[in-house]
Amino acid sequence: MSADAVVVGSGPNGLVAAVLLAEAGLRVTLLEAGERFGGGLRSAELTLPGRVHDMGATVMALALASPAFRELGVERLVEFAHPAVAAAHPLDDRPAVLVHRDPARTAAGLGADGAAWLRGPGATARAGSPLVDLLLKPLGPWEADPRAFAAAARFGLGGALPATTYARRAFRTVEGRAVFAGMAAHSLLDLRSPITAGYGLLLSALAHLVGWPLVRGGSQVLADALVARLRVLGGEAVSGHRVRELKELDAPTVVLDVTPRQFLELAELPAGYRDRLRRFRYGPGVFKMDWALDGPVPWRDPAVAGAGTVHLGGTLEEIALSEAETARGRHSPRPYVLLVQPYAADPTRGGHTLWAYCHVPNGSPVDMTGAIEDQIERYAPGFRDRVLARHAMGPAALEADNPNLVGGDIGGGLAALSQFVRRPVWSPAPWRTPLPGVFLCSASTPPGAGAHGMGGWQAARLALEHRRSRA
Numbered sequence: 001m002s003a004d005a006v007v008v009g010s011g012p013n014g015l016v017a018a019v020l021l022a023e024a025g026l027r028v029t030l031l032e033a034g035e036r037f038g039g040g041l042r043s044a045e046l047t048l049p050g051r052v053h054d055m056g057a058t059v060m061a062l063a064l065a066s067p068a069f070r071e072l073g074v075e076r077l078v079e080f081a082h083p084a085v086a087a088a089h090p091l092d093d094r095p096a097v098l099v100h101r102d103p104a105r106t107a108a109g110l111g112a113d114g115a116a117w118l119r120g121p122g123a124t125a126r127a128g129s130p131l132v133d134l135l136l137k138p139l140g141p142w143e144a145d146p147r148a149f150a151a152a153a154r155f156g157l158g159g160a161l162p163a164t165t166y167a168r169r170a171f172r173t174v175e176g177r178a179v180f181a182g183m184a185a186h187s188l189l190d191l192r193s194p195i196t197a198g199y200g201l202l203l204s205a206l207a208h209l210v211g212w213p214l215v216r217g218g219s220q221v222l223a224d225a226l227v228a229r230l231r232v233l234g235g236e237a238v239s240g241h242r243v244r245e246l247k248e249l250d251a252p253t254v255v256l257d258v259t260p261r262q263f264l265e266l267a268e269l270p271a272g273y274r275d276r277l278r279r280f281r282y283g284p285g286v287f288k289m290d291w292a293l294d295g296p297v298p299w300r301d302p303a304v305a306g307a308g309t310v311h312l313g314g315t316l317e318e319i320a321l322s323e324a325e326t327a328r329g330r331h332s333p334r335p336y337v338l339l340v341q342p343y344a345a346d347p348t349r350g351g352h353t354l355w356a357y358c359h360v361p362n363g364s365p366v367d368m369t370g371a372i373e374d375q376i377e378r379y380a381p382g383f384r385d386r387v388l389a390r391h392a393m394g395p396a397a398l399e400a401d402n403p404n405l406v407g408g409d410i411g412g413g414l415a416a417l418s419q420f421v422r423r424p425v426w427s428p429a430p431w432r433t434p435l436p437g438v439f440l441c442s443a444s445t446p447p448g449a450g451a452h453g454m455g456g457w458q459a460a461r462l463a464l465e466h467r468r469s470r471a
């Protein structure tokens, strides 16, 4: 197989790298182990014929905010479907908190904590895409925009804190603290650890800045559009081809959409680099569920019906406890559940489908079906009566389906402070490897997890620089 560049793996990072390299005029071959392209962007009929379920990423806030996808004109490639409400956070004894696209409307619903919301997530959203671009390019290259650096410094003051500390300092009400905890818990970290407030602030701000939409028709539509673009540019895309050794690739440029553990298996690496990769830490896993329903979820608070995403887990204290248990290697009986009801935004999924997961210790064999459904029933009594079919994937099944999900870790490695930029190694350009012409682009490189393609953007940029310097 002869090409100017081979990209191994077709997750959002691999796809972005492949398209950018092809746009630069290279003959690109994309090799994907799975039967379908997309990695975390695949969709499939997991429950009943005609029901479209996203297998990985479904909320496309990071895709819409990403400089890489902006460069590729993502809004012309696919249609984004926005729910009426970005996210809802139901509570046992009071109305749900609603996060609207409009920060003022969100603040109005938070009562005594409205001003705190505007000072935190609201201010982050007001700093706009220059700040988000900076956060998605934590190691540069940065366009010189002093306002963005000032905004980043302000963001860092609160964002560096543990989410529990930030929530208790900034918010006074049960509602304010709970909704912030639900946002921060996307990080898959113990909410008492540093920078978890940063995840909460960023994700909340994105709800205001770009919304939390889904791809109309399923995330697969985005993956397929990128593969089609690659082919129009003369690239080749091959599925069902798992690369076992780098030696089998005949190309001066190789971009790997794999995590450190797989890289170690693919090639003989210099001892120092190999040892650093071996120290890379994976995060907790997830237990993922999908349902086909015969109607919408019967939420006790009807306002939740309009939300694309629903955070289940109750108060700050409960969510923090659930995440702390997971970090300690235990299973919470009342886990924080991240749920998406695509039908609230996209009527093309073949009916009422539902997507959710909870965090579990890495590699956990425990079936969390009951615990997840109990959390849904808690806020939507009668939910189980609506279930026509269910599909569950624990860590082992997730990893068997996509080798990048090591032990069910959907983030490509722990997203703690220690691995935020030291990802997978400490370097001003961690996408570069000691093997000449070989680059890493997966979520195990900065800026980490999410369907933003920025690892692919960085790896493609460095690969092109490398080719120019050799020429």
Ligand SMILES: Cc1cc2nc3c(=O)[nH]c(=O)nc-3n(C[C@H](O)[C@H](O)[C@H](O)COP(=O)(O)OP(=O)(O)OC[C@H]3O[C@@H](n4cnc5c(N)ncnc54)[C@H](O)[C@@H]3O)c2cc1C
Binding pocket: 008, 009, 010, 011, 012, 013, 014, 015, 031, 032, 033, 034, 037, 038, 039, 040, 041, 055, 056, 057, 058, 059, 060, 061, 062, 063, 241, 242, 243, 244, 257, 258, 262, 286, 288, 357, 401, 402, 403, 404, 405, 410, 411, 412, 441, 442, 443, 444, 448, 449, 450, 451, 452, 455
């Ligand atoms: C259940 C779940 C829910 C998620 N929800 C969201 C969400 O709502 N929003 C969001 O922004 N992000 C979400 N994410 C995270 C997001 O999907 C990932 O961060 C993102 O897909 C990472 O992209 P990637 O390109 O690094 O790797 P992946 O998307 O994991 O793709 C890697 C690809 O490489 C292939 N591959 C690996 N090794 C080889 C090999 N040796 N040869 C050939 N091919 C190989 C794999 O088969 C896979 O297709 C979710 C992920 C999961 C799993």
